[in-house]
Amino acid sequence: MIPFDQLPDNARLWSYQADRKLTATEKAWIEEVLPPFLTEWAAHGAKLNAYGAVLGDYHLILVVNEDQANASGCSIDSSVRFIKHLEKELGLSFFNRLKMLVDNGEQEFFTSYAELDKLDRDAMVYNNMVMTVGEWKHSWKVPVSDLVNN
Structure with missing residues (x-):
């Protein structure tokens, strides 16, 4: 597994957000499998030049440096099967895009897009639609003010 800091900004990234907080035991198990x-x-x-990690209490990322080999449809399908296996074992969802995870500096909590305009504009929202390491570095967490009308 390539270290994250050695991945180029154009490396392809998938960010999966659990629909509930992962326990320490669950994070350890994911890091084992x-x-x-x-x-x-x-x-x-x-073989794909890949990286994966559990980030914080809610996120799992998978990354492929496509300079060596491109992720293909079948390899992406196998990663989805892997994530679905994790979901089944842990009794959660990594594919619920309706829940937005917010970090207001004191706590992390879920909200819906419709509720964002009720939040402090400086609170940060996790953007799980990032597609590359470069996007992840610069826009994985964005302020609520970037997502709602002023």
């Missing part, structure tokens, strides 16, 4: 998946993750038989 993640390396074997990443080691075997391949596209058309070519």
Whole structure:
């Protein structure tokens, strides 16, 4: 597994947000099953130069440096199967895009898009639609003010 700080900004990234807080035991289990998946993750038989990690209490990211081999439809399908397996084992969802996770500096909590305009404009919202390491570095967390009309 390539270290995150060695991944180029154009490396492809998938950000998965759990629909509830992960326990320490759940995070440890994910961190145990993640390396074997990443080691075997391949596209058309070519091993992918991949990275994965649990971030904080809600997030899991998968990253592929496509300079070596591109993630293909079948490799993306296998990653979705892996995430679905985690969901089944943990009794949660990583695919619920209707819940937005907000960090107001004191706590993290879920809200809906419709409720964002009721929040402090400086609160940060996790943007799980980022698609590259560069986007993740610069816009994984964005202020509420970027998402609502002033």
